[in-house]
Amino acid sequence: MVATIEPHAGRTADAVQAEVEAWIDEHWDPALTVREWWSKLATAGLSYSMLAPPYGRGYSREQNAAVFAALRAKGAMGPPAGIGTMLSLPTILTHGTPEQIEQFVPRIIDGTHGWCQLFSEPGAGSDLAGLQTRAERDGDEWVVTGQKVWTSTGQAADYGILIARTDPSAPKHQGITYFLMPMRQPGVDVRPLREMTGHAVFNEVFLDGARVPDSLRLGDLGAGWAVANTTLSHERAGIGEASGGFGRAAPGSIVGHLDRPCSDFLDKARAQMTQGHISPGTVKRFIELAREAGRLEDPMIRQAIADLHTRVQVMGWSARRAKGGAGGRTGVEGPLAKIGMTGTLRRGVELGCAILGPDAQLWGRDAATSGWFQELMVFSPAPGIYGGTDEIQRNIIGERGLGLPKEPGHPREMPFKDLPANATR
């Protein structure tokens, strides 16, 4: 590891930004391949600077924000993003053995491996612990059979974080084990599903005798539900956080971005079109939209823009609280942040429709906004579903935060195999 910036916990955010900008001046070149640039970022501890050395610099949230601000200010490409960094990385760091951490973390933060999340099944979404995919022991390996669905970026993944049932005679939440599964093998069939955005981000995944070595079991046998909850808490907090602002390539060996020049991925407008989130940058774009449409002096539009700006600010603070940055812990910061984000997104879509009127329905080249708003609009139902629906987040807030009684259901100690089919609790 050759890091040219010394880690320093006491450094101000301004000082960090200035130093990282100087580092970028020295190292950044849009002609570098994505692999070369991500490797430089990771080696300098700047990919995920909040991680402890040797992977990061042990920076605070504010110092990390300064690193991102420096990347944006210099127009440089950001670090790898996606399921690997949002979900696999924190889960492996929390539950992995030293060998697993050494095997996977460097290749997540430098983008060598792409990841997907093999949790949801056709009969197990909100009721995730009702999953039916089986993993059976065969010597030093596990043989996995079942079907997953909604698997985002499954077609681009080298590995999947998988939960599977290893003991059907154990109670529902206790017979589940968590694995890090190689995706490119004969027993894994990934079939893309097309969404109404026109893209095929997610997939159905058929597992028919897929194999995982026992050395890639994450956590103890039968302890997968607790490990999965680490993943889910990071998912809720990550979804609640506005992000992005710079072009991003896809990590992993499958899609082939790693050996292309960074300059291929620096189209900011394109990057914002496909993120599906509202950020402070999106609010600025709404202001521009209103100005172009001659609606900026309309008091109703101005009111809605101010409302959206306020919500985006609160959303950012909620996401920081959910990630443990400030304030007390109630245990439901993640669900609160996620609901805040989905509500803000809905307000943004209403605002865009109010500004554009019928033009909001135009698509492609006919679209007044080059399509960024329309893409945001057709994607907007998704965040209220993924990572646990808004209704499920409200259940969690009610039961865990407010202490309301749980929904009636079958006793938690009843063996999974004895539960009636489609039993939801």
Ligand SMILES: Cc1cc2nc3c(=O)[nH]c(=O)nc-3n(C[C@H](O)[C@H](O)[C@H](O)COP(=O)(O)OP(=O)(O)OC[C@H]3O[C@@H](n4cnc5c(N)ncnc54)[C@H](O)[C@@H]3O)c2cc1C
């Ligand atoms: C864009 C997108 C990407 C996704 N990516 C992934 C991925 O990469 N990996 C992955 O594993 N999954 C992924 N998912 C799946 C997602 O986690 C599930 O869709 C979600 O958990 C809901 O499950 P379901 O679709 O089976 O709906 P269901 O659970 O069948 O729910 C249907 C409706 O019933 C409501 N409902 C269900 N139970 C209750 C209850 N107890 N109380 C109140 N209301 C209830 C729900 O809120 C919902 O409105 C993705 C989903 C989307 C939309």
